[in-house]
Structures are given as structure tokens and as C-alpha cells.
Amino acid sequence: MRTSTHRRKPVRLAIATVSAAVGTAIFGGAVPANADIVTAQTAGVDESATFVEAATGTADIAATVAAAGTPAKAFTATGGGSVTVTAPDRANGTVSATTGEGSSFGLSLPGAEDVEGIKAGTGTVVYTDAATATDIAVQPTTNGGARTLLTLKDDKAPTTQRFELHLPVETEAVDNGEGGYDLIRLGDDGKPAITVGTIDAPWAKDAHGKDIPTRYRLEGNTLVQTVDTQSNTVYPVVADPKFDWGIVTGTLYFNKSETRKAVESGGFLTAAAAMIPGPGAPSAVTIAGWSTMAAIAQRHGKCLKINTWLKPNEYSGGYCR
Template sequence: MKTMQKRAQKTRRIAAGFVAAATAGAVLGTMAPAAAASAGEVPSSSVAARAAEVVEKATGTADLTKLDGRSGSGHTGEGKVTVTAPETAAGDVRLDAPNADVSLGLPETKGTAGVAAGAGTVVYPDAAPSTDIAVQPTSDGAARTLVTLKDRNAPTTHDFSLKLPEGTRLTEDGENGFLITKSHGEGAGKSGGEGEDTEILGAIDAPWAKDANGKAVPTRYRLDGDKLTQTVDVTADTAFPVVADPKVSLGWSIYLRFSKKEVKDMAKTSVYHFAAVATVMACAKIPNAVAAAGCGAALTAQAGSLRGQMQDAAKANQCVEWKVSYVGVITNWKRYKC
């Protein structure tokens, strides 16, 4: 079993979503192509406004944070995360959180200056041929980086360079995205190694893309070293503009994972003994004393349903993951192939 944490220190995880893939909304209406901006040139307010309008129709504006220049801060309940868009599209998006910083290089061919526009979007119109780039800090401590393919002349493949905290690596999350992880213990550095506890510092959500009619457009990632490439598969029927997004959410949670054997062992216990067994196998692994104590209380209260979930997973020969809040409440669970 592994202890998996979101954000900040060893009991925290910078959750969800850093490079590509995020929440989506419909992109309605085809916008006229924005005028190209030469390297370093500040786009006109009308060009920036049009670029922001397309993006914000795709993402919505309810979760956007107020911008201070090119920066915006979100809160996760236990800390502030500051997202800063670069001065030009040639720079990096920075996410500064307690004890963990990450950055993402934007895909571009020109150093177009970033302009704050719309309800809270920094845009880089025509940063690449027929392509606008945008960055959105959100109120929940996230960074969205968006690519708008304005017409069929736009490139459909975009590279994002990653700068991760020292000692971390990307691992697949089983849902077409990646986790930014750091291993501790005897098995550190060996994927799935015995005795390994895994700290999750961040996550790259599964990619998404939407066309002008709100229809999902197939898209995927390829990881090559510190470069993440997103490809959008447009067809003759695709309505432009198409918007695709990478996002980083910051939230502190603890992720507990159970192997097939652990799942089967816990599924065999009676409902009366389940909480005691699970406390030893799960809660004792949480390095934060408050969360460990809360986990025990939560197990007692949820023993019946959690045991039933373990039994379902055991029958399917699957592993189980619990999401535990920083005070020990089990807020979610899932089973997965392993």
C-alpha cells in the first residue's frame, strides 16, 4: 500500500491539474482571426478582447480569480497559490505554492506580449500561426493554459516544457493524465517498489478540446523527457475555433492506495472488525497525526459502505484508492486496474 499525498509537505498534494487538460465549456460561435502581433508587440485591446472571449466561452468565468497584472492567487483551504503568466509567450507560467513550485513553458513561435483581458484571462494573440495562447489563474489555486486553433492553418501539435520540483517524476494516473510524484522509503525510485510511499505534488489532467459548436475534439498527450506534447485531431467536420486546455489545481489531500492482496484481506473481515483492520493498514500510514486520527474516526463511521466497496473491488480483482482530506475525512474512493 502506498500513501499518496496532495500538495505542500509530505502530507499534502498540489492537486490536480498542471499541464494540459482541464474543465471545459462550450465554445459558441466562430470568432474572426485576430491580427498578428510581432515579437514583443503588445496586442491591441480589441484583439486581446476577442481572443479572451473565445477562451472564456470554453472555460466559463465563474472560477476565474481577479488579476493583479499578469498574476492571480487562489486558495485551497490551507494556503495560497499564486499563478503568474509570463511577460511574453516565450516565457513560463509559474505556480508558487507552499514548499513546491512548478512552471510550464508555453508553446509559441513568437514572443507576443501577454495582455490581461476579459474576466481574468491573460492572452497572447497569434503567438503561433493561426493560434492564440492564454493563461487563466483560478480561485481554487489552479492554472489553465489554453491553446486556441483559430482555423485550419493552425498547428495541431503543441509542446509544453515542464520544470518540476527536484526529485519528482511524472507517472501515469490511469485516466490519460499524469501525476507529479516523489517517492520515499525503501522502494523510492522504483515504480511500485515494496516499502515505497508516494507523495503527490501535482497532477496533469487528461487533455480535452472543444470546437466552436461545443463538440469534443479527440486529443492526447505524449511525454518525452521534460516535454509534454498535446495533439488535437481535427477533421473536415471540425468547426473552428478549437480550444484545448492544460490546468493545475492545488489542493491538499492524502491518497491511500491498496494492493490487490490488501483489498482482499480487508474484504474478508467482518463489518465489526473492518474499521480496526483498516485503521492499521491505512490510517497508520498517514504521517500527519491529525489526519491519522481523523481517518480512524471516519473508518468507524463509514465501515459498512467502505467494506462493501472493498468487496466489490476484490471480486473484480482490482486495487482501491481512497482520497482523504487533511483532517482525515475519507471524501472519495475509486477502484482501478493494477
């Protein structure tokens, strides 16, 4: 057994400059002996939330409720049904998304410290100093996913972080050719795999809103993000892995055997087309175009891929075996 949607571009908003004094004026009157510590902690959480929300915007942050074991749980609806997104109680926990049918995807935060998550701002859960000079934040989003944000506070912060992917059985991550990954559910009885989630291409920005190069690589089920800071980088830097879960795209992936079938049988492609959410069956011309692309991919030692807009392409790696 092998184990382990409509895609959006990463957010590109300028980051506002955040004062280190955020939250320091909200306390007054008589205070307990540990007030300085409490005030500093609150200010740090508020500052971090303000900073990342300036980078991401707040329009798609989902409304959340607190529940046992989590500071924030969101109940969202997608084109594929309902999804419940849960932020972990601690920085070394796992962000999870579960569909109404029970299919679940998780992404472990890279926090080395056992730091409590606190909801602040518009709905951002912040884990301050979860790793060396690094805050982590989680934002459940309205489309059945979540952003997991790294705030690198200074040049002592590690520039490579590792996120463990918790994939359902018969699901795997495949490079989508655009800097991110499609999460595909393997088909039964020789059917192609269909995309049931996505990990968007990463982005990173410094304190002035300047783009910082960043990239992913996949090591087994570990998503590794590297941020290429430089000597002139202005800190803090925010970086964002984002995922969506649930059927939010109909992209099909064919392995080599299925690609061969696509060359040989228009009926096989017609049956595969029924897996793609859309207005109806594709035309004979469309099916012929898919078969032609399958033959091209086969000659190149690659595999067929058909996106949700019925456009065929070739790909390699991952499921193409």
C-alpha cells in the same frame, strides 16, 4: 535521487460565436498614425479572450495584479494553504504556481514566438499568434492552478503542442487513468507517494461548441497534447490543459515494494492512512480491503493506489516500479 487534488471534470460549456469586429468600435477622436495597427492588435487580443472565456466560463478565474515580469499574478487559497500563480510575460515563458511553503510547479507554454502577454476580458492573459495560426491564453484560477488555452485559428495551426513540466525534486507525474495526470511527491522512509497536484484530462471544442477528440501523452517531463481536427472542423478550436498545485487531494500511490508491504502489514497501511486528509482513521474493515486490493495488484504485476475517498485500486506505469 528520483526527480522529476479533489479532481474536477473538464468544463463543458458551449462556445459563443465571436465576431471578428470585437473591439473595433472602441476608439474615437484623433488617432496617431499607427492607430490601425494598435486597433488591430487590441481587437485580436479582445476577440481571443472573449472566445476562450465563452468556452471556459469566468466564475473560477482568479483576481490578478500586474507585477514585475508578469501581466497577471494571482494569490489564491486552497485546502492545502496559499498558492501564488504567475502568468509569464512572454509566450515562450512558464506559468508557475508556488505554495506558501515554497514548493513550486511550472508549465512552459509552447509559444515559438516571443509574443507579449496582454490581460483582457475578465482576466485572461492572451499571447496572440504565439505559434502558427495559434493564440495561447492563460487563466489563473481560484483553486491554486491555471488553464493554458490553445486557440487553433484555422487548419494551418499545429494540432500537437508540447508543454514542458517543471517539477520539484522528488516529484513526478503519474497517469491517473482518467486522461490526466497526478503530480505525486515521493514519500520518505518507504512511505507511499501522495498527490500534491493534478493535470486534468484535456478537452477541445470547435467554434460551434462541438467536442473535438484530444489526448495527452507524457515524454519524460514533456506533456504532449494532440487535438484530432477533421476536414469538417469549424474553426477556431479551443483546447485546454489545466493544472492545480498544492495539496488538493490525498490520493496515495504505492510502488511495488510498498504494495508488498501493504499485503504483509496492516500496520504499514494504518500509518499510510494518516497521510490522507480526512475525518479520521479508517476502520479495520477498510484496512483489510486495502490489503486485499494490494494482493490483487501484486498478482497482476501492478501497484496499489488509494484515493482521497479511501477507495483502493490498482495501477501500472510511472511510480509503479
